[in-house]
Amino acid sequence: MVLVGAKATQSCKLAVSEVGSARITTLEGLIEEGELHPVQQAFIEEQAAQCGYCLNGMIISTAALLWKTPHPSELQIREALDGNLCRCGSHLRILRAVRRAESLLIGEEDNGYSNTRLKFMERPTNRASGIGEARGGLGRGIGPIG
Ligand code: FES
Secondary structure, three states: OEEOOOOOEEHOOOOOHOOOOEEEEEEHHOOOEEOOOOOHHHHHHHOOOOOOHHHHHHHHHHHHHHHHOOOOHHHHHHHOOOOOOOOOOOOHHHHHHHHHHHHHHHEEEEEEEOHHHHHHHHHOOOOOOOOOHHHHOOOOHHHOOO
């Protein structure tokens, strides 16, 4: 996953001819002057990774989301990250990392990162369908929202 301009894009499906003059930003490219991007920092602080395989896509997708939508709803977060498969089941930590990144980006310690917000993220998932968990996605199917 890379940013093409400000859009998260699957690089494996992207032909060079489609890029044109758009700016491409990789995960490493988010680092500026040796400083981690706030999204990268948030993922570290929340220990969102288990194996780390999915993190490139999760971090790039989060950066694109927060650039476009600084205060996303839970649904917007889940939709933005859906398609990035986390086989380790780190979904709750990843969702918390997105909220922490939101806070870091706006420079307010408590904005969007209160216990109230964390509560709904930690609600048990809907085990009746199991579809969201089986495919490892963060989309609507993983559990109740709201
Ligand atoms: S942390 Fe292992 S796949 Fe997400």
